[in-house]
Amino acid sequence: MDDLTLADELVLLAYDDNGSRKLGQPALGYGLAGALLVELALAERVDVVDKKVTVLDPTPVGRPLLDQALARIADDKPRKPGHWISKLSKKLTDEVLDGLVAGGVLRREEDRVLLVFPRTRFPAPDGVQPAAETDARARMTSAITSDGPVDPRTAALCALVKAVDYDRKVFADLPRAVVRKRLKVISEGDWAATAVRKAIEEVQSAITVAVIVPAASS
Template sequence: MGVIVARGRRWCGTRSVAGMDGLLLTDELVLLAYDDAGTNRLGRPHLDYGLAGAVLLELALARRVEVVDKRLVVTDPAPTGVPLLDEALATVGAGRPRKPKDWIGKLAKGLPDRVLDGLVGSGVLRRDSDRVLLVFPRTRYPSPTGAEPAVETAARRRMVDALVGDGPVDARTAALLTLTRAVGLDRKLFRELPKERVKARMTEIAAGDWASAAVKKAIEEMQAAVIVATTATAAISVTTTS
């Protein structure tokens, strides 16, 4: 597979860094979070934290970071060739070892805009700006055709096939399923599937032999970190509004 260049981002078509469509987990998560009208149905900061988790998962899948003694450590500082990932890798490597949850908030800032810029630049999405009631500015990100992008359809199919099947699941699909569950997007994506089946299969996939022990541990820790971050934000929101 070749290389896709989008607004200064270099997507390498290798399975160690990006998926078969040249998309990162961050790209897939954004596409799944936005509806066909181009509106973020996941909300923020849930999307922000989910994207931070996706960046760390990409680094784990690329064997650049691992979780050791509950701390995230850089095991290979070599650049991946993807600026978004390499900046995060440098940030994690420059600081003292921290728990994954401590990195989520630090890496989340500005991520949605960067990922959306990349998807717009590559033609997967377009940017529509207008005003609601002629006063309130609004920006939406539908696809250029108005239909679901083919790469998003492919990501959905991968996840549904994993959930309804019984066979092994590749590490990237398992990681994407983990992300959607961590931010609560799974309840929106898989409404048509039996709830108990989804829950049981998610548990089965988490326990499956689809990646190295180090990668599986990292994915589990990132999921937990995203859940902690989003839960804490929700609790603060409830407290300040009550």
């Protein structure tokens, strides 16, 4: 499969080696929608102007989900990231998983729990952690445990993991205080173009409102 998108990597992190999902909904869907927006900012297709997503270049990037998102944004007026996170998140987890299955990164297994309840899992074809996930985890761990510059894609993935409150699981083997401090530095750091940093900031804020606040009040 071609190089994975941020959404692909986030899904791989969200599923364990047995193919079971460990990051709940709607957090995962919102995180994936945020990943699309950040990916489009990295590709210099969108910017965040006055806290609204604005299209800079409607030219497709050659990845179906990204191009579909870009077309929807281009056909509308500038709107806040929270609007697009809500709109784009619908059925997005299934679509990203379908792409990973089609690319041979994951496989789909369907069975029944207690012979009654249907269950769908998405393990790797060889039964071990996909190489792409291993690479993503290694890049993120290196970013957390060092104090040097972080490449934009890894920094963006770290910021997305933090936004969906999944960093405890991804960095479970590292000291919590170190992780939190370093994630803050990475999320706010001068590691990418201004447009990408603004996208990350707005996406993080929108996901926090969409996911964390309702959970706290329930």
